[in-house]
Amino acid sequence: MAQHNSPDDSMFVGIDLGGTSVKVGLVSLEGKMLFRSQREISDRSPEAVIALCAALAKECVADHGSNWTHVTSVGIGCPGQISQGIVHAAANFPHWKDVTLQASLHELLHVPTVLVNDADAAVAAEHWVGAAATVKNFVMLTLGTGVGFGIVNNDEIVSGGTGCIEGGHVIMVPNGRLCGCTQRGCLEQYSSASALITQAKLRAVSSEVATTLSTVPVESITAKLVFELADNGDDVCNELVAEVADYLGLACVNFCRTLDPEMIVFSGGLAEAGEPFMQRIRDAYTKYTWTKLPNPVVIEKASVGYDSGIIGAAAFAFRMCSKRFINGHH
Numbered sequence: 001m002a003q004h005n006s007p008d009d010s011m012f013v014g015i016d017l018g019g020t021s022v023k024v025g026l027v028s029l030e031g032k033m034l035f036r037s038q039r040e041i042s043d044r045s046p047e048a049v050i051a052l053c054a055a056l057a058k059e060c061v062a063d064h065g066s067n068w069t070h071v072t073s074v075g076i077g078c079p080g081q082i083s084q085g086i087v088h089a090a091a092n093f094p095h096w097k098d099v100t101l102q103a104s105l106h107e108l109l110h111v112p113t114v115l116v117n118d119a120d121a122a123v124a125a126e127h128w129v130g131a132a133a134t135v136k137n138f139v140m141l142t143l144g145t146g147v148g149f150g151i152v153n154n155d156e157i158v159s160g161g162t163g164c165i166e167g168g169h170v171i172m173v174p175n176g177r178l179c180g181c182t183q184r185g186c187l188e189q190y191s192s193a194s195a196l197i198t199q200a201k202l203r204a205v206s207s208e209v210a211t212t213l214s215t216v217p218v219e220s221i222t223a224k225l226v227f228e229l230a231d232n233g234d235d236v237c238n239e240l241v242a243e244v245a246d247y248l249g250l251a252c253v254n255f256c257r258t259l260d261p262e263m264i265v266f267s268g269g270l271a272e273a274g275e276p277f278m279q280r281i282r283d284a285y286t287k288y289t290w291t292k293l294p295n296p297v298v299i300e301k302a303s304v305g306y307d308s309g310i311i312g313a314a315a316f317a318f319r320m321c322s323k324r325f326i327n328g329h330h
Contacts, residue, residue, distance in 0.1 A: 027311060037056050119149075263298045
């Protein structure tokens with residue numbers, strides 16, 4: 001599939017390989033989604049998943065009415081331990097070991113292909129066309145089951161010495177709540193969606209203050225419900241949300257002292273609670289930060305949204321043909 005496209009008509013394929021499905025999109029030079037496809041994963045073997053990714057990519061390009069002469073490169077984002085185009089291990093695919101995903105996909109699609117960590121893809125999406133598109137230095141926290149973390153310094157994604165920068169596991173409370181990582185007091189145990197749900201369930205059965213939480217089945221308590229009840233004046237839920245925001249604001253101060261970002265971006269389920277929650281984080285940041293020196297950091301919600309995995313993978317594909325973009329290390 002020889003390519004003769006000019007830079008102006010270049011397109012990129014972004015593939016977001018998740019635990020249960022594959023999402024593929026055709027993305028323009030400006031980072032705009034042109035067409036997308038999605039398919040559930042039934043066979044989880046490496047060969048089947050790679051074949052599905054390739055088939056869906058071909059289908060996406062064809063259904064858009066385009067052809068592969070306009071596809072400059074392909075990016076694929078995947079969870080797990082990744083380096084040099086190889087998935088060494090992935091929690092979502094427990095039987096995968098040293099899978100040559102990048103090379104195998106390249107053999108099937110015949111265009112330059114790059115494999116990236118899914119968290120880096122989300123960061124890249126925000127840097128390309130999202131909230132952080134105008135800055136060179138930012139930190140991104142993803143508030144989901146855990147707390148994902150990414151750093152861009154001088155337009156480069158920072159990977160660290162072992163590829164194991166984990167901002168969600170900075171210790172906020174010495175000897176605090178036990179974390180799955182075996183440390184105690186990690187940020188993740190105080191500010192993830194999972195942590196909020198855990199605390200809400202505890203308060204539902206133990207609170208001395210009246211709360212609507214105690215009137216609903218414990219198994220039906222979600223982070224969304226806690227925010228809704230807080231908005232409706234439930235004091236316990238409001239206290240729980242305030243605690244999450246307080247720890248996040250404190251964490252932002254610490255990240256500013258060590259990394260000096262221009263912006264801190266929040267994504268994930270809790271960030272979708274909206275502007276009032278973001279303002280609570282900003283207020284906590286203001287409460288804890290110094291007053292002798294300026295505090296120019298901007299704290300914002302991520303803006304790319306649901307397709308950030310696709311667009312972020314495409315962003316790395318874009319980087320392959322444009323050294324103006326993030327020089328990631330994955």
